Amino acid sequence: MNQELKYLLNKIGIENFIEAQKFDIPSDLANIDIQIKKCDRCILSQSRKMAVPGEGPISAKLILIGEAPGENEDEVGKPFIGVSGELLNKMILAMGFKRDEVFITNIVKCRPPNNRNPNEDEIIICSNFLEMQLQALTPKLVIAFGRIAAQSLLNTNKPLAKLRAVIHDSPKFGLPVLCTYHPSYLLRKPEEKRAAWEDLKLAMKFLAQ
Ligand code: URA
Numbered sequence: 001m002n003q004e005l006k007y008l009l010n011k012i013g014i015e016n017f018i019e020a021q022k023f024d025i026p027s028d029l030a031n032i033d034i035q036i037k038k039c040d041r042c043i044l045s046q047s048r049k050m051a052v053p054g055e056g057p058i059s060a061k062l063i064l065i066g067e068a069p070g071e072n073e074d075e076v077g078k079p080f081i082g083v084s085g086e087l088l089n090k091m092i093l094a095m096g097f098k099r100d101e102v103f104i105t106n107i108v109k110c111r112p113p114n115n116r117n118p119n120e121d122e123i124i125i126c127s128n129f130l131e132m133q134l135q136a137l138t139p140k141l142v143i144a145f146g147r148i149a150a151q152s153l154l155n156t157n158k159p160l161a162k163l164r165a166v167i168h169d170s171p172k173f174g175l176p177v178l179c180t181y182h183p184s185y186l187l188r189k190p191e192e193k194r195a196a197w198e199d200l201k202l203a204m205k206f207l208a209q
Contacts, residue, residue, distance in 0.1 A: 003172065004041075004128040029058055032132045036109045042125045044110035044118070050077035054105025054133065061140040062095075062102045062207065064088070065130070066182065067148040068118050074111035079104045084183035088145070091183065095200050103137055105130065107152050123152050127172070134173050141167070141206055142175050143199075146182030153177050164199055167206055178203050 009015075036053040039045055052069040055078055064080075072082035080088045092099050108118040108126040118126075134142075144150040147160040153170050154163060154177060163179040170177045180199035181192050 003131060004125055007124045029053075029133065029136050032129060032136060035132075036129050039109070039129070042110075042122045044108065044112055044122055047113050048110040049074045051109050052077055052079050052106065052111075053109055053129070054079050054103060056103030056105075057101065058137060060101065060103035060137060062097060062203070063134070063137060063139045063142045064092070064102055064104045064145065065142060065149045065153065066104075066106045066145045068106050068108045068115075069111040070115055071111065079106055080183075084187060087183040087187060091196070091200060094197070095204050103133075103139070105133060107149050117148060123148075127152070131173065134175060139175060141203055142170065142173070142177045143203055144177055144179045146185060149182075150177075150179035154179070164195070165202065167202065176206065178206070 033053040037051045039051065045051070048069075050073075052073045056063075066080060066084075066088075069079065070082055070084070072085075073079055079085070088104075089099055092102055107130065108122050109129055110126075112118050112122070142153065144153050150160050150163045151157060153172060154168055155171050156163070160179060160181070164181070166178075168177045168179070169175075178199060181189075181196045186193050186196055
């Protein structure tokens with residue numbers, strides 16, 4: 001069942017229910033983008049300038065997922081275009097891909113005010129869009145950048161240090177997920193770049209199988 005619906009029903013005290021009707025999940029990314037851009041289901045829609053659905057080809061075998069758009073992304077409507085995006089571009093190239101060969105998105109599609117972390121409600125409400133995107137795409141691997149993306153995709157509270165360096169099966173989305181450090185974190189802590197590179201090499205090995 002759709003994650004958002006389940007969450008909202010649980011919130012109003014309904015735990016046992018029969019799924020009467022299947023959600024109409026659009027199969028193409030353009031349609032999903034339209035829905036994201038007109039979404040007003042959480043408070044982030046009130047302060048955003050632009051929603052940032054994500055970008056990349058429908059045939060992408062690698063999906064990269066960050067936390068949430070920042071200031072630059074909010075201005076332009078594209079993911080990872082600021083300084084952390086520059087480092088992400090280098091990471092993509094180091095893995096042997098061009099940026100336009102991978103699909104890049106975020107856990108939440110609108111910028112949280114002052115770049116605060118998205119809260120649980122915002123993540124759950126927005127996860128419906130990520131679910132639709134992951135169903136429209138046919139990825140071989142998802143890479144989660146940073147704690148928020150990793151914990152959200154794997155439905156856990158474990159710290160990122162305990163989640164990185166292995167390929168997981170996402171309980172939420174049924175896809176292989178590798179977690180690694182967020183480019184913004186690596187800009188603050190360059191000494192962790194070596195560990196991130198080990199993670200990316202694991203991704204390359206997995207994709208080459
Ligand atoms: N940080 C993210 O997590 N996502 C972006 O799109 C930009 C910065």
